[in-house]
Amino acid sequence: MNETHPIKRKPVPRGIAHTGPVILAYGFRPFFLAAGIWAVVAMGLWVVCLMTGFPIGSGYGGAAWHAHEMLFGYTSAALAGFLLTAIPNWTGRLPVSGIPLAILFAVWLAGRLVLIRPDLVGVGWAVxxxxxxxxLxxxxCLREVIAGRKWRDLKVLAAVLALAIANASYHALIVxxxxxxxxxxxxVAAxxxxxxIIGGRVVxxxxxxxxxKRHVINLPAPYDRLDSLALLTALAGLGLWVVWPTHLATVIVCIVAGALHAMRLARWQSWQTAEExxxxxLHLAYAAVPLGFFAxxxxxxxxxxxxxxxxxxxVGAIGLMTLAIMSRATRGHTGMPLTAPALTAASYGFLVIGAVLRPGAMLVPAHYMTLVAISGLCWMAAxxxxxxxxxxxxxxxxxxxxx
Incomplete structure (x- = not known):
């Protein structure tokens, strides 16, 4: 009787491809680079618009274009770079790379280009x-999370879905x-x-x-009920703020959320991180979360x-956290030492100054526009x-x- 032997299958390769264009090898590469460039260009175009009257956004409206490109242009690129890099680590699957990554990036880039002068193609087509x-x-991301059976990460994707809804709603309200x-x-709430959620893991x-590594005994507290309570209260406070931004219930819940997130941050040993x-x-960026709730x-x-x-x-929480993650992830995934050299530290410093000046400008009405302009320049410099x-x-x- 002939014996049958099972066919030996080669294991699915894991890891980063070492052939093809480097820029398309991993999601963080094109999106972090584009996020950095667009953060400078978009803010620069807005400053030019304010100074010269250049019709940025044409029929869409300059102020509306500026707000959109900060929330859905720059920040969505930074988010894409992070998710396309983090999700393979969460799921153990191969990263999106090559042609699929190029197509996704082209869709993001097309959105930036058509919204600069949407009247050229028609506002409807641009939107x-x-x-x-x-x-997309x-x-x-949903495909990867389901394939990797990482069900707890679906809450991260719920925020991405909320962003997609917010973007569509923003365009509809403009039209x-x-x-x-x-x-x-x-x-902003998303x-x-x-x-x-993610900062609560990585920070x-x-x-x-x-x-x-420094043999410090007092380490950050592990995730527990306080963290869950802080997140649930934040969700409630942000939900109320979205719908009823000045309601008494919003005020009360946001104060509680701010206090809980301040307590959460205090358990992460922030005062021991000054040397690096x-x-x-990361701690400075997260500190803007409770400050934002109080504000x-x-x-x-x-x-x-x-x-x-x-x-x-x-500027404080979103801008500084994205810059912090972009610089750290770039260093880690390109083999650089995980320490901040002078140039990186300077970029953080500029953005911290900008994050203080922009909301702080209201305290000095006589110099409000000057401080807002300096804040914008600090953003661009960072x-x-x-x-x-x-x-x-x-x-x-x-x-x-x-x-």
Missing amino acids: GVDILFLP LFAI WGADTGLANRLA YIMLIG PSFTRNWLA RLVLV IALVPSGLVDAASALHVFT FLLYVVEYGPALLTRRKPRPE
Whole structure:
């Protein structure tokens, strides 16, 4: 009787491809580079618009274009770079790379180009092009999370879906000539929840790793009920803020959320990270989360205006956290030492200054526009330094293979 032998199958290869264009080898490469460049270009175009009257956004409206490109242009690229790099680590699957990555990036880039002068193609067509990116990113990430059976990460994708809805709503409100405040707040709320969820993993984890190498005994507290309560309260507070930004219930819940997130941060040993700016900056960025909750709770009293409160979240929490993650991930995934050299530290410093000046400008009405302009220049300087320092690595440097 003939014996049958099972066919030996080759294992599915895992890891990063070492052939083809480096820029398309991993999601963080094109998207982090583009995020850095667009952070500078978009802010620069807005400054030119303010100074010269250049019709940025044409029929879409200059102020609306600026807000959109900060929330859905720059930040969506930074988010895509992070998710396309982190999800393979969560699922153990291969990263999206090569032609699929190039197509996804082209969709993001097309949205940026058509919205600069949407009248050239028609506002409807421009909006249609821009709306495609976030649902496509959501679909790709959802496929990977389901295939990897990482069900707990679906809550991260819920925030991406909220961003896609916020983007579509923002465009619809612009076309209808209505106030975009609700869509703005929904987008900011989604990003703050992502910082709460993902930042709640990476900030204490990176801090623990760094402190452990220094043989420090007091390490960040592990995730427990306080963390869950902080996230649930944040979700409630942000949900109320989106719908009823000045309601008493919003004020009360946001104060509680701010206090819980301040307590959460205090358990991560922030004061022990001053020697390593690559770690310290994560704590500074997360500190803007409770500050943002307190700021929006003060808006109904008139002590803080709505725009200033919003910018505590956007420049402080979102801007600084994305810059911190982009620089750290770039260093880690290209084989650079996990420490912040002078140029990186300078980029953090500029953005911290900008994050303080933008909401703080309301305290000095006589110099309000000057301080807002300086804040914008600090934003541009921070991301220009990122592009100068890390652009060559993103384009050409591969992480050395383990021997």
